Amino acid sequence: MNKKQKVLAFISLAIACFLTVLDSTIVNVSLPSMADYFNTDITGISWVSTAYLIPFSALLINFSKIADIFGRKKLFIIGLIVFGTSSILCGLSTSLSMIIIFRIMQGIGAAILAPLAIPLGIELFGKDAMSKLAIVIGMTISIAAASGPVVGGILNEAFGFKAIFYVNVPFIIVSLIFGAQCLTECYDRTIEKRIDFIGSILLAYGIGTLTFFLVKGSTYGWGSTKIVTLIITSAISIIAFLIYELRSKKSNDRI
Structure with missing residues (x-):
């Protein structure tokens, strides 16, 4: 793999990592607008945030093990498709129950993607780059978490709250193209091959x-x-x- 392919592959990983963390905070500023749109109170609309966080946190380790067994690139591509599709469906939602269901789906997609950045990055650059990868991924996570409310507020004011979901789509497409073309498949061959x-x-x-x-x-x-x-x-x-x-x-x- 040449240097250009490695850079494009890492861009794919960085985009996925950034978006999964961004979407845990980007909705918070827009919750009042969503409450008005779906005709509910702030307690009800807060489930839009909670519905993402629960599957995201609960399934991270499980999907990491599945990726180790069946292939990290395969799971990464699946995670991008799940995350991107659910982002579109969140934007198209016409009821509170619909958006909560699709946010759960989005959280599942995030749980697939989040644990794959470092192992796929190590496959790209080797174990010697592990410390540098950890720093870059850590910085990406910090920036995403901090910028979520700002980006969410700008999009909500300029285009409405649905834009905070649709904005994911072009980046997911870029990540999907780069990832499919440039990432190499890898497994953890030391673990037990059963779930x-x-x-x-x-x-x-x-x-x-x-x-x-x-x-x-x-x-x-x-x-x-x-x-x-x-x-x-x-x-x-x-x-x-x-x-x-x-x-x-x-x-x-x-x-």
Whole structure:
């Protein structure tokens, strides 16, 4: 692979990384406009933000393992398609329930893309570039998180809140073209080639509920039955995951 292909491949990764983080904050300034459009209150419309964050945080590790097994480039392309399609559907939504569903879909796309930037980058530039990649990716994440409210506010004022979803599309297309042409397929050949469904479910539930009560705790009340139940079940799920994985590891070591 020549230098130009490596640069284009990294641009693809950087765009995907930037957009996944950007979309976690870009909607916040536009929530009042969305509430008026969908005829709901601020509590209801806040689910537009929460619906993205929960699958994003809950599924990151699971999709990282799937990519290691089945191919990181394949999952990256799938993630771009899911993220781009859901961005269009969010903009086309005509009801609160529709946009929440499509934001969940967008969060799933983000969970596919986010963990792939560094391993695909290492495949491009080698392990010696790991520290530099981590710095660049870290800077990209920081800039995306900080610029989300600013970009969202400008787009909302100039074109309406739907623009904050449509703006993703041209960048996703660029990332998709560069990624499909310039990225090389890679796997983690050292891991066990099976999906741990029980562990995946326990981890996804534990992290998902953790994200939910951290985001919604003040809304429902930290002492409310719903939040206390989520805190307890989240802790149980994460502890159960750790115990299950330790036992599985011991069983594999015996074999």
